[in-house]
Amino acid sequence: MNLAGAIFDLDGTLVDSMDLWDRVPGMLVQSFGKEPAPDLAARLAAMDLPEAAQYLIETYRLPCTVQDVLSRVDQMVDEEYRCHVALKPGAGRLLEALSKKGVPMCIATASEEHQARQAMERLGQREHFSFVLSSSQYGPKTRPDIYLAAARRLGAQPDRVLVVEDALHAARTAKQAGFLVAGVYEPSQAADAPALRQVCDWYLPRLDDEAFLARL
Incomplete structure (x- = not known):
């Protein structure tokens, strides 16, 4: 593989945080005395944070603004x-393997930039990443904007940049935009695993899959 860059998703890909994001929307709705739908997390899965906030406000008639919701979620x-x-x-x-190969890396996340930086610093991985981009600025991963912006900052064409994602909709977007894509197994999205295998160039049961590492 002759990579000119790599773009990593955060939640469910680099960090084990999907349970957190599954719980937060319901907790927020309940804080207003409302009862969330059982499948609320699934309904919000493909939205960025502002879209999800607007959905919650409209669906549950929450007496607040989008910024109010985002502030509560941040806290x-x-x-x-x-x-x-x-x-x-x-x-x-x-x-570590990509760093040794001299591949520049970044994070493209639906979470906030500071959350990604804080997590990577605490986990001892911050040095591997040149920058972090958030869907709060570039829109949801149903559109390729965040990947294309990351590729530009990496100084590389999409066909030489690896995107590592656990979510089917995000992997599909990156692939359609011309990126190389590695799909990562995430237990909370196990039902999408067969489709993720079909969409991606590589499917990784673990990020350190031996066959994949051997191809770097």
Whole structure:
């Protein structure tokens, strides 16, 4: 593989935080005395944070603004990233292997930039990443904007940049935009695994999959 760059998703790819994001929307709705739908997290999965906030306000008639919702979410999740979320199995080994190859890397996340930086610093992986981009600025991963912006900052064409994602909709977007794509197994999205295998150039049960590392 002759890579000119690599773009990593954060939640469910680099860090084991999907359970947090599954719980937060319901917790927020309940804080207003409302009852969230059982499948609320699934309904929000492909949205960026502002879109999800607007959906919650409209669906549950919450007496607040989008910024109010985003501020509450920030308060609820900041401590988790700063103190608790764990690195996904094999992440450190893959990042080290790419660094040794001289591949520049960044993070493109639906979370906030500071949350990604805090998590990577605590987990000892911050040195591997040149920068972090957030969907809060570039829109949801149903559109390729965040990947294309990351490729430009990496100074590389999409066909030489690897995107590492656990979410089917995000992997599909990156692939359609011309990127190389590695899909990562995430237990909370196991139902999408067969489709993810079809979309991606590589499917990784773990980030340090031996066959994949051997091709770097």
